[in-house]
Amino acid sequence: MNFFSKWKSRLVFVALFATAVSAHAEDELAKVKKTGELVIGTEMQFAPFDFVENGEQRGFNKDFFAEVGKELGVKVRSIDLPWASVLPGLEAGKFDIVSGPVTISKARMERYEFTLPIADATDALLKRANDASIKQSSDVAGKIVGGGKGSAQLDQLKKYVASLPGKTEVREYVDNNQAYADLAAGRIAAVGNSLPNIAYVARQRPDIFAVVQPPFGTRVYFAYLGRKDADSKSLIDAIDQVIVKMHDDGRLSELQKKWFGVTMDTPKTMPTAIY
Structure with missing residues (x-):
């Protein structure tokens, strides 16, 4: 060639x-x-x-x-x-x-x-509407909280509660509806999730749930x-x-x-x- x-x-x-x-x-x-x-x-x-x-x-x-x-x-x-x-x-x-x-x-x-x-996607906490013990996010210190398994919101929740005094237990849920059900039943004190999600849940059931203000997460x-x-x-x-x-x-x-x-x-x- x-x-x-x-x-x-x-x-x-x-x-x-x-x-x-x-x-x-x-x-x-x-x-x-x-x-x-x-x-x-x-x-x-x-x-x-x-x-x-x-x-x-x-x-x-x-x-x-x-x-x-x-x-x-x-x-x-x-x-x-x-x-x-x-x-x-x-x-x-x-x-x-x-x-x-x-x-x-x-x-x-x-x-x-x-x-x-x-x-x-800023993270915040959802509580029971009649729970007067939680007025701000830091009030979950020493209580039991929950979040969605494998989610970034759960990671932020874990980091946040680790910064609080005492020991705050974090339970992981396969889906958020299970976490909300346990919250309504009093088995946990709050659920950590993105503000759009928990605001929607609170609007759907205002007699049961309320959003804890201000959000605890950084803006994402x-x-x-x-x-x-x-x-x-x-x-x-x-x-x-x-x-x-x-x-x-x-x-x-x-x-x-x-x-x-x-x-x-x-x-x-x-x-x-x-x-």
């Missing part, structure tokens, strides 16, 4: 390689559009984001991803799992994205690809996540474009108002994780 033949062969190889890399980077989004379906992993025990009412999925996530489906031109299907199984299911390729949603953290950013934030955000690879990034980028569009045309704030009772100042760029 002469010099020009070798040079031509190398150019062909480089072109084919570049085409393969480009196609690979678009695989996840292309797959979703080819099948016409976006498959989501979630836990439907996380109101007001995801819950079941009269046998039907309801919540912020369903409404949000309905908008994503319209923008991408695909149907949306959600798979309901215990939260402890959701992230492993994503890594095993059982679905395209997780709609938990999930708190943006440094550790998770190293392992997963996050979308832009869609809600405030909720977002959705996918696998951290070139395949998934194309899908996350496409969803980010939808989020920015929903910011600009008011659809995001409308959904926040509908499900959280308030609109939230969430950024249109990725925030820096603080823990």
